[in-house]
Amino acid sequence: MNRLWTFLTYVHALAGPVLMLLYPLYASVIAIESTTKVDDEQWLAYWILYSFLTLTEMVLQPILEWIPIWYTAKLVLMAWLVLPQFRGAAFIYQKFVRQYIVKYTGGVKEHDHKSLTGTGNKGKGKFVDFIIPKKGEHEAY
DSSP states (O other), rough: HHHHHHHHHHHHHHHIIIIIIHHHHHHHHHHHHHSSSSHHHHHHHHHHHHHHHHHHHHTTTTTTTOOOTTTHHHHHHHHHHHHHHOOOHHHIIIEEEEEEEHHOOOOOOHHHHHHHHTSSSTTOOOHHHHHHHTTTTTTTT
């Protein structure tokens, strides 16, 4: 029984990084390479929520370490966010986050990207052009 408990403890400890980082990284790369936008929304929403949860966890660490089931509850929540059967990250984004973005910014429109990259404003946005290259600039790779 002692070996089984040790094994389960190791599996539990490895489940977090695999579920919260390795699989989402792999799925994000696949989403970038796919032609659909649906999976892009899921994984961008996941990384936003993961970052928010990590920052919140850093701030509340002294309180959370007193909650014995916190890691398990976080693991279950992250499984719901990550697993494609549930698409929890996209759900949270659509139901809660998107309404605030639309309300406070008026939504992001296609022309906003042009103004960021400087294609709409002559001489402006050179730094952003460096960060976000135009299509065709790096196709030699």
